[in-house]
Amino acid sequence: MAIISTAGLARTFQTKHGSVEAVRGIDLTVRQGEILGFLGPNGAGKTTTLRMLTTLLKPTGGAATVAGCDLVRDPAGVRRACGYVAQSGGVDGQIGVREELVTQGRLYRLTKARAQQRAEELAAELDLTGLLDRRTAALSGGQRRRLDIAMALTHRPQVLFLDEPTTGLDPGSRADLWALVRRLRDEHGTTVFLTTHYLDEADALSDRLVIVDRGVVAAEGTPTALKLKYGGSVDATLQDTFLAITGRSAAPADTAPVAV
Amino acid sequence: MLLHDTALIYGRYARQILRSRFALLFGVLMPLLYLLFFGPLLTDLPLGEEGSSWQVLVPGLLLQLGLFGALFAGFMIIVETGQGVVERMRVTPVSRLALLLGRVLRDATVFVFQAVLLVLAALVMGLRAPLAGILIGFAFVALLTVSLASLSYALAMKVRSPQEFGPLVNAVSMPSMLLSGLMLPMSLGPAWLDVLSHFVPFRYLVDAMRDAYTGHYTSVHMLYGVLVAVGMTALSVTVGTRVFRTAGA
Ligand SMILES: Nc1ncnc2c1ncn2[C@@H]1O[C@H](COP(=O)(O)OP(=O)(O)O)[C@@H](O)[C@H]1O
Numbered sequence A: 001m002a003i004i005s006t007a008g009l010a011r012t013f014q015t016k017h018g019s020v021e022a023v024r025g026i027d028l029t030v031r032q033g034e035i036l037g038f039l040g041p042n043g044a045g046k047t048t049t050l051r052m053l054t055t056l057l058k059p060t061g062g063a064a065t066v067a068g069c070d071l072v073r074d075p076a077g078v079r080r081a082c083g084y085v086a087q088s089g090g091v092d093g094q095i096g097v098r099e100e101l102v103t104q105g106r107l108y109r110l111t112k113a114r115a116q117q118r119a120e121e122l123a124a125e126l127d128l129t130g131l132l133d134r135r136t137a138a139l140s141g142g143q144r145r146r147l148d149i150a151m152a153l154t155h156r157p158q159v160l161f162l163d164e165p166t167t168g169l170d171p172g173s174r175a176d177l178w179a180l181v182r183r184l185r186d187e188h189g190t191t192v193f194l195t196t197h198y199l200d201e202a203d204a205l206s207d208r209l210v211i212v213d214r215g216v217v218a219a220e221g222t223p224t225a226l227k228l229k230y231g232g233s234v235d236a237t238l239q240d241t242f243l244a245i246t247g248r249s250a251a252p253a254d255t256a257p258v259a260v
Numbered sequence B: 001m002l003l004h005d006t007a008l009i010y011g012r013y014a015r016q017i018l019r020s021r022f023a024l025l026f027g028v029l030m031p032l033l034y035l036l037f038f039g040p041l042l043t044d045l046p047l048g049e050e051g052s053s054w055q056v057l058v059p060g061l062l063l064q065l066g067l068f069g070a071l072f073a074g075f076m077i078i079v080e081t082g083q084g085v086v087e088r089m090r091v092t093p094v095s096r097l098a099l100l101l102g103r104v105l106r107d108a109t110v111f112v113f114q115a116v117l118l119v120l121a122a123l124v125m126g127l128r129a130p131l132a133g134i135l136i137g138f139a140f141v142a143l144l145t146v147s148l149a150s151l152s153y154a155l156a157m158k159v160r161s162p163q164e165f166g167p168l169v170n171a172v173s174m175p176s177m178l179l180s181g182l183m184l185p186m187s188l189g190p191a192w193l194d195v196l197s198h199f200v201p202f203r204y205l206v207d208a209m210r211d212a213y214t215g216h217y218t219s220v221h222m223l224y225g226v227l228v229a230v231g232m233t234a235l236s237v238t239v240g241t242r243v244f245r246t247a248g249a
């Protein structure tokens, strides 16, 4: 069953220097419980697509449903169904971890007591219990990411959108985050839609890849199928496959750890 | 739900300001300096208005405090946008109006608090005005703050960088202050200046507040002041809420 489906989803920005076609028409479907890697070079339109799918941004063309709710007609339904972690995260450094978690629960209309209880539950689940009374600015990069994800899981969403969740994390924290994503899917059946420009990450974590370039889907399939089709053999590196699809590498070499 | 959400957002930002008590007090420092060093200059000047010079100066200072403070409120949301806090809240079901109201009501509370401190200081220095007039004055400061802070947040969500926001706000605030007679009554100046100032909405607020401070609660000035204050507030809150609903383009 498709939990996300889009048809010709598009967004054009009007700027001082003319219009920018950030997303020119995305067609894709995501099955329930799938981990989807949304891969593409910088500026391909990944963040813009995510912001449309989470109701932050109105599409200028096409349509999409998330958990059966239409983006434009039923934004409230979409908000109930999804959690979103922006690349920048979303917590205030001066505020304590517990306070942010409780406030988030209250924004989802939990009672005060229930919100406090939920904060404890999330902290336990995401290994933040000892950090509840710290200011968020005093967390490490990996801890901050886990807090961002905890915030997005407050209302047990069916779909979790993660925008470049591991950018800037050290290798240990990246591995922890991969384990966390798999666990969310295995234990709760959560569908995870994540963007990345780390090829090894996309390869190791995703059930399926959608590669976008210049605002359209350039290729999609399992990592193995893509390697076979575009890279020439199942042993091709994803790097070569990506190059064959987009004519460019996914990210500047210095920012892309390749070894798994 | 609107009430629940507004209270929640208000609480979040009220706690934020309590964490920086220093900024809270620092905000009153500038008008206090005017009171100390500018107020005594006016004592024996013929200001062409009824009442003492303090009854002319204090309403102007209070509105000036609100004008500058509220117009710069948007800086906070530029920081928050950078941290991703605004988008994080906008993906939750929280009311968009509450995202704005919680913030601007916090701002109004802060400015009314500062206005109370300022009036207390002015009383010590020689201000005498009816209590009802002083309370009406606080209501004007609150409405002015709600309305200007709404516009400031809306603008800040549109421009997104402090480098653009700062100059824009300065370009609005300085002329508005000079043209509305916040410091000295416009009636002292030449006719063209007086006429020009009637195109600046704050002019009507100052006139109304000065009338309140001299006990004229049913004057024409008061009527216009109330109409302008309520009209500005309704318009600004509508604009601000719209931006919170659609922001991101
Ligand atoms: N708010 C905006 N206004 C104007 N242009 C934008 C805006 N957001 C994104 N863009 C442009 O749209 C394109 C796609 O951006 P984005 O979706 O952030 O790409 P990605 O996340 O894949 O790196 C880029 O060229 C970017 O500059």
Ligand SMILES: [Mg+2]
Pocket (backbone or CB within 6 Å): A046, A047, A048, A087, A163
């Ligand atoms: Mg991006």
